[in-house]
Amino acid sequence: MGALSHIRVLDLTRVLAGPWCAQTFADFGADVIKIERPETGDDTRHWGPPYLKTPAGEDTHEAAYYLAANRNKRSVTVDIATADGQRIVRELAAQSDVVLENYKVGQLKKYGLDYESLKTVKPDLVYCSVTGFGQTGPYATRAGYDFIIQGIGGFMSITGERDGQPGGGPQKAGVAIADLMTGMYATIGVMAALAHRDRTGEGQYVDMALLDVQVAMLANMNTNFLASGQPPVRWGNAHPNIVPYQTFQTSDGWIIVAVGNDGQFRKFVDAGGRPDLADDPRFSTNPSRVRNRDTLVPVLSTMVRERGKHEWLASLEAAGVPCGPINDLGEVFEDPQVIARGMQVELPHPTGANVKLVKSPIRMSATPPEARLHPPMLGEHTDSVLRDLLDYDDARIARLRESKVI
Structure with a gap:
C-alpha cells in the first residue's frame, strides 16, 4: 500500500x-x-x-x-x-x-x-x-x-x-x-x-x-537582484563568475566542462596539450580568467574541437575535471546510470x-x-x-x- x-x-x-x-x-x-x-x-x-x-x-x-x-x-x-x-x-x-x-x-x-x-x-x-x-x-x-x-x-x-x-x-x-x-x-x-x-x-x-x-x-537570481539592485542578465551556457564553465563543441558533438578551481583548469588544459595556458598570468586564476574570458574562450574552443567528445570525456574524467555529454533523449534512455x-x-x-x-x-x-x-x-x-x-x-x-x- x-x-x-x-x-x-x-x-x-x-x-x-x-x-x-x-x-x-x-x-x-x-x-x-x-x-x-x-x-x-x-x-x-x-x-x-x-x-x-x-x-x-x-x-x-x-x-x-x-x-x-x-x-x-x-x-x-x-x-x-x-x-x-x-x-x-x-x-x-x-x-x-x-x-x-x-x-x-x-x-x-x-x-x-x-x-x-x-x-x-x-x-x-x-x-x-x-x-x-x-x-x-x-x-x-x-x-x-x-x-x-x-x-x-x-x-x-x-x-x-x-x-x-x-x-x-x-x-x-x-x-x-x-x-x-x-x-x-x-x-x-x-x-x-x-x-x-x-x-x-x-x-x-x-x-x-x-x-x-x-x-x-528563480532562487539565488532573486536574491542577487534584491541584494544588488542589478537585474541579472543572460549568459547562455556560460557562467558569470566562473571560467571555463560552459559548453564546448568537439569534433563530433558537444560537451560540458565545469572547471571549479585553478587546479582543475590546469588539468583541463594539460589534457588538451596546452599547459602554457595555466601559466599565463591572464588565465592562471579564476578572477583573471573571468576578466579575460573573451581572449581565453576562443583559444579553448579551438583546443577542444581537435578531438571527439568521447575522447575528451574519457580524458577529463580520468583527470578529475568535471564534465559531461549533452545527450539527446535517445542517449538519455541508453545511459547506463539511467x-x-x-x-x-x-x-x-x-x-x-x-x-x-x-x-x-x-x-x-x-x-x-x-x-x-x-x-x-x-x-x-x-x-x-x-x-x-x-x-x-x-x-x-x-x-x-x-x-x-x-
Whole structure:
C-alpha cells in the first residue's frame, strides 16, 4: 500500500500543472478520480502526434502528452454544466479528501463547485485551485500559459545566449517549467494542508499561481537582484563568475566542462596539450580568467574541437575535471546510470499496447511511489466509480448516459 493510499483526490484539472500534482498523489497510492468532459476529455488527449501505438503499429489517439501526466488515475466523464453532473461532483467531493481544479477564477462558483460550496458538504476538505495568476491581484482573471509566465516571471531574462552574440536573446525552457513546478509546489501545499487537517480536523483552501511559482523558483537570481539592485542578465551556457564553465563543441558533438578551481583548469588544459595556458598570468586564476574570458574562450574552443567528445570525456574524467555529454533523449534512455536507476517503466494498456513512461524520481525504503495503472482511457471508470462510490444502479447510470450527463 502506498504512503497516500488512505487519500482520495477528486481531480478536476486538465493539461499539465494540475494533472502533474494529481499524478504525484496517484503514484503514492492515492485514489485519484479524474473528472473529464464527455466525448472530448482532457485537452491533452488530442495534443498529438505522437500517439500511443497498438502492437500493429496503428495510432490509438491516446496522445503521448496526455500519457505523461495521468498514470494511476481513474477517468470519469461528467458534464459539470448540467445539474445532474454538478450533483455527481458534489457527491464525489463528499467522499474525497482533496479537490484539485484549474478553472478560471470564479468559474466553478456558478456550478456550486467552488470551495465555499463544497466545504458545506465536506467541512474538512482540502481544496486546491491552480491558475496562472492566483485568485487575487489585477491579473487574476487572465488566462495563464506557461510560455507567457516564463516571460513575465523573469525566467527568460536570464535564459538564452548573451545579447550581441550569435543567437542572442531571450529563450524559454524546453519543457513547461512553470506548469511542472506549480504541480510540485501544489503537491507540497496540499500535503501540508492534509497534515494540518489530520491534527486539527480543519480543511483549507490552497491558492496556487504559476506566476508566484515562477518568481519563487528563480532562487539565488532573486536574491542577487534584491541584494544588488542589478537585474541579472543572460549568459547562455556560460557562467558569470566562473571560467571555463560552459559548453564546448568537439569534433563530433558537444560537451560540458565545469572547471571549479585553478587546479582543475590546469588539468583541463594539460589534457588538451596546452599547459602554457595555466601559466599565463591572464588565465592562471579564476578572477583573471573571468576578466579575460573573451581572449581565453576562443583559444579553448579551438583546443577542444581537435578531438571527439568521447575522447575528451574519457580524458577529463580520468583527470578529475568535471564534465559531461549533452545527450539527446535517445542517449538519455541508453545511459547506463539511467538504466540502473530504472527510470523507464512499461504498463499494459487496454489497446494491447505497452505504455512506456518515466518513473517517479522519488526513492523511499518503505513506501516508494509506483507506476501501477495505465493512464486511463476516456471515461474508462465512469460506471464503476458511480456504482461503487455513489451506489448508482445500472438503470440510473444508463439514464445519465442517455441524457449525456456522463
